[in-house]
Amino acid sequence: MNNAEHDNLLWRVTQFLWNEAAMLDAKEYDAWLALWQPKGLYIIPIEEAENYADVLNLCYDDDKMRRDRIKRFQDGFSISSAPPAVTVRTLSRFVIEAVDGQTVTVSCAQHLVEDKFGRQRLWAANVRYTLTITDSGFTLEEKVVRLLNSDGVLNSFSYLF
Amino acid sequence: MNQLIDIKNITLDPERLVESDKVASTMYTSEVLFEQEQEKIFRKTWVWVAHESEVPDKGSFKLSTVGREPVIVVRDRKQNIHVMLNRCRHRGATVCEIHKGKTSSFQCPYHGWGYGLDGSLRAIPHPEQYGEAFDKAQHSLFSLRTETYNGMIFATFNDDIEPLEEFLGAAKKWIDLFMKQGGGYPVKTMGEHQFSVPMNWKVQLENTTDAYHFPIVHKSFLQSLDAEAEDTFTFLDGEGFVEDLGNGHSVMVMIPELVDLEADLERKIPERFEELADELRAEGYPDDQVRRIVRAVGGSGFNLNLFPNVACSMAFFRVLTPVAVDKTDIRHIALGMEGGPDAANRLRLRLHEHFQGPMGFGSPDDAEVWERIQRGVEGGTELPILVNRGIEKEEQGEAGPRGHVSDETGMRAAYGMWKRMMQE
Incomplete structure (x- = not known):
């Protein structure tokens, strides 16, 4: 891949991930679900692991768990997510780590501020995405969100990173 | 509703705070009570600190707390489990800030006092200034009484409390x-x-x-x-x-x-x-x-x-x-x-x-x-x-x-x- 191709891919990936971030802040969860491949995994680990399936994570969501989680957010029976905290997030420091055929691995930094009960909390994370290039853009194959203090004392989350 | 608590007379008397069918809301809000609880409950009874599988081998340790007080739970070379305050006996710094792991000793980062897995003070840099009367045996990490039941490790500051098994009953x-x-x-x-x-x-x-x-x-x-x-x-x-x-x-x-x-x-x-x-x-x-x-x-x-x-x-x-x-x-x-x-x-x-x-x-x-x-x-x-x-x-x-x-x-x-x- 030459520089121009790299820059073009980086720009398209960035557009896609900013769009995903906007969906999550707006809690447009049905649209967010549609970004995923059925085999995709959405993982928020506690610690690094070779295989996150073998360790305890904050979440390890396959297609069913993602849908169940969104349903829980949307149905209105979960007191912590009705109403949820509102969030504003920024994504930056995008790096394309690998391109392999139709698969792109990209990492970035994420800062998220949540507000509820008149109280704001700030979370920082390194995020790594595995995207599949499609005719119409990208789909999510894997998203791993490494919160800086993932192994520390957290608070409960009523939204997605 | 005639079941109000008589707050005019609420000192912080446990007799008045806890009745058989209700407790005062001050129980959740009084800083004075909270401090008393640390002394009268968390320092006086058996407090759970870890499960044995969290310290599986010689030298395995994890950090925990007894009430608010930071402790280290560690298995020594003889497989005995110790629970010790995470506090150097010299000037009070924590001797460990790693959540869990394996080690052969604990060393204070301030002046380098070194402690064994059983908490005994092993080494002091430049000890000569302490003179001959200084007894290292009197300066081990503060050790809590520790007992286990079916893998559950409990510790207490209270040397007079009944054995753990009696407490669990x-x-x-x-x-x-x-x-x-x-x-x-x-x-x-x-x-x-x-x-x-x-x-x-x-x-x-x-x-x-x-x-x-x-x-x-x-x-x-x-x-x-x-x-x-x-x-x-x-x-x-x-x-x-x-x-x-x-x-x-x-x-x-x-x-x-x-x-x-x-x-x-x-x-x-x-x-x-x-x-x-x-x-x-x-x-x-x-x-x-x-x-x-x-x-x-x-x-x-x-x-x-x-x-x-x-x-x-x-x-x-x-x-x-x-x-x-x-x-x-x-x-x-x-x-x-x-x-x-x-x-x-x-x-x-x-x-x-x-x-x-x-x-x-x-x-x-x-x-x-x-x-x-x-x-x-x-x-x-x-x-x-x-x-x-x-x-x-x-x-x-x-x-x-x-x-x-x-x-x-x-x-x-x-x-x-x-x-x-x-x-x-």
């Missing part, structure tokens, strides 16, 4: 039952979720023995289960009970058929565990072992609440740390089968993630209502917190008063112990 039987979820293997810890909630620690103490809230607060969790599992967790109309086990401990049996996980192995395998059963059979496990593992994989059908800081809660340990009068840290420690099939342990991890922790389908809703208690009791100081549910229908159980699964018998047990300790 009728709760021991339930600890033994709880550990059967190893499915024939020893129980091991498999990581933990930690979250902080702006609430008093006693709100958490109550919650582990509160079945009444389950169908309300956890409706969204129940809705995410298959019909059979939802039925299993819909236990308020069942035969469950809450029993006072003495010394502030209590047990809440929600799913009676899951009390003894080694009994009734012929029972039909629940739909949600059929895939695991098939996988184990394919791996060559004999049918009786498959049944034993699958029966254990979802955990026990009860919460055992041990005063003051730990619960054996269905499939995990729930540990509280009182941080401030309105701040409590919670740890949900996942459990698995040491040496057991990977497929079973993976399923246990997924089940834990499903309900527990900052992103679980259960814990965030718990945390929300706990915080709202702390916010609510800022108003109406004279209004009591009711713990009277089922008090008139209570019967005598095996170890103490027993009520319906949704009754507040366990809370009354805990507050009775609280009162006793605060009056000593």
Whole structure:
């Protein structure tokens, strides 16, 4: 891949991930679900692991768990997510780590501020995405969100990173 | 309403704060009481600090707390477990800031005082200035009395307290039952979720023995289960009970058929565990072992609440740390089968993630209502917190008063112990 191709891919990936971030802040969860491949995994680990399936994570969501989680957010029976905290997030420091055929691995930094009960909390994370290039853009194959203090004392989350 | 608490005369007298059927809301808000609790409860009784599987080898250690006080739990070269204050005897710095790991010694970063795994002071840089009268043996890390029961490690500052097994009393039987979820293997810890909630620690103490809230607060969790599992967790109309086990401990049996996980192995395998059963059979496990593992994989059908800081809660340990009068840290420690099939342990991890922790389908809703208690009791100081549910229908159980699964018998047990300790 030459520089121009790299820059073009980086720009398209960035557009896609900013769009995903906007969906999550707006809690447009049905649209967010549609970004995923059925085999995709959405993982928020506690610690690094070779295989996150073998360790305890904050979440390890396959297609069913993602849908169940969104349903829980949307149905209105979960007191912590009705109403949820509102969030504003920024994504930056995008790096394309690998391109392999139709698969792109990209990492970035994420800062998220949540507000509820008149109280704001700030979370920082390194995020790594595995995207599949499609005719119409990208789909999510894997998203791993490494919160800086993932192994520390957290608070409960009523939204997605 | 004629059940107001007489706040004009509320000093902080435990006799007035805790009545048989209600407690004062000051219990959640008084900083003075919180400080007294540290001295009269957390420094005076057995406090759970770790499970033995968290310090499996010589030199394995983990950091924990007794009340607010930071401690190191460590296994020494002779396999003895020590619980010691994480504080150098020289000028007070912590000697360890790594959450868990393995080491051969602890060294203070300030002046380099070095301690052995048993806490003994081994080395001091440039010792000559201390003179000959300085006795290293008098400057070991401060060691707490430490005892274990069935893998559970407890420590105390109180050298006069009864032996741990006596303190646990009728709760021991339930600890033994709880550990059967190893499915024939020893129980091991498999990581933990930690979250902080702006609430008093006693709100958490109550919650582990509160079945009444389950169908309300956890409706969204129940809705995410298959019909059979939802039925299993819909236990308020069942035969469950809450029993006072003495010394502030209590047990809440929600799913009676899951009390003894080694009994009734012929029972039909629940739909949600059929895939695991098939996988184990394919791996060559004999049918009786498959049944034993699958029966254990979802955990026990009860919460055992041990005063003051730990619960054996269905499939995990729930540990509280009182941080401030309105701040409590919670740890949900996942459990698995040491040496057991990977497929079973993976399923246990997924089940834990499903309900527990900052992103679980259960814990965030718990945390929300706990915080709202702390916010609510800022108003109406004279209004009591009711713990009277089922008090008139209570019967005598095996170890103490027993009520319906949704009754507040366990809370009354805990507050009775609280009162006793605060009056000593």
